Amino acid sequence: MTKRQTGDRLAPDTVIRAALDLLDEKGLEALSTRAVADRLGVRMNTVLWHVKTKARMLDLMADAVVGEAPLDGLPDEPRERAREVVRRYRRALLAHRDGAALVVGTYVAEPHTLRLAETLVAALLDAGLDERGAAWTTWTVLYFTLGLTQEQQAAERTSGDRLEHAVTEAGHPALHRVLGHLASGSFEERFEYGLDAVLGGR
Numbered sequence: 001m002t003k004r005q006t007g008d009r010l011a012p013d014t015v016i017r018a019a020l021d022l023l024d025e026k027g028l029e030a031l032s033t034r035a036v037a038d039r040l041g042v043r044m045n046t047v048l049w050h051v052k053t054k055a056r057m058l059d060l061m062a063d064a065v066v067g068e069a070p071l072d073g074l075p076d077e078p079r080e081r082a083r084e085v086v087r088r089y090r091r092a093l094l095a096h097r098d099g100a101a102l103v104v105g106t107y108v109a110e111p112h113t114l115r116l117a118e119t120l121v122a123a124l125l126d127a128g129l130d131e132r133g134a135a136w137t138t139w140t141v142l143y144f145t146l147g148l149t150q151e152q153q154a155a156e157r158t159s160g161d162r163l164e165h166a167v168t169e170a171g172h173p174a175l176h177r178v179l180g181h182l183a184s185g186s187f188e189e190r191f192e193y194g195l196d197a198v199l200g201g202r
Contacts, residue, residue, distance in 0.1 A: 010042060012050045016060050020096060023061065028098040028105075033057060059110065062103045067112030068092040071119050078127035083195050085120045086141055090191065093149045100150035117142075141198045148194065152187040 019036045026035075033054050037044040051057040069092040074081045093099040117138060124134035161183065169176040 010040070010046055010050065012060070015040070015047055015050045015057070016064050019057055019061050020064060023099075023102065024097045028101050031058070058102065059106050059108050062106040062108050063110035063112045065092055065096055065099055065103060066108075066116055068095060069116060071115065074119070074123075078123045079199055082120055082123040082127065082141075082199055085116065085123065086145055086195060089116060089142070090145050090149055093146070094153070098153060100146050100153055104146045104150055137198060141195065144194050144198060145191070148187060148191055155187075 015036060018039050019031060022035055022039055023031060031054075033047045033051065034044050036057070037047045040047070047057075051060060066089065069085070069088040071085065071088070074084050093103060096102070120138050120141075121134050124137050125131075129137060163182060164179065167175045167179055175182075
């Protein structure tokens with residue numbers, strides 16, 4: 001493919017979509033502005049014209065991933081609305097290889113991310129939390145979701161259950177007792193349990 005010259009028309013969304021495709025195919029470690037440029041058949045300066053730096057590209061990618069969580073048709077009841085926002089957020093992360101690792105490595109103040117945060121905070125305020133409670137509960141539930149989902153996506157790339165092989169009854173008696181509840185196949189149940197723990201049981 002012939003390289004396009006810097007300044008040729010190339011929409012920023014096209015750059016981010018190419019970067020997300022590369023993420024899905026090769027993972028977060030393979031991402032670079034040069035790799036995205038090669039995928040698009042353009043010079044690296046053309047990509048940098050739109051995203052400026054790799055860090056900025058990652059921010060825009062993270063916001064695009066969050067933007068894949070639909071925020072229409074949410075439940076009317078505030079706490080269930082908050083739960084559903086977080087469930088959709090998690091599904092958006094899981095839809096991309098290393099999606100959680102991508103988002104957790106950024107601090108994004110872009111439209112899609114702000115809209116999701118606005119929707120979640122509003123639901124918690126409607127549920128009766130004060131301003132600090134709504135803000136801190138939002139951070140808590142999103143960080144919990146990112147951490148659990150990042151662990152799940154990492155586990156999907158490994159063979160066997162490392163924890164099961166590492167924990168022994170003699171060396172880790174407490175962990176050994178609860179080991180069956182930490183199995184890698186229980187991520188969805190653990191997620192719902194965590195949601196109830198943070199947002200209150202139904």
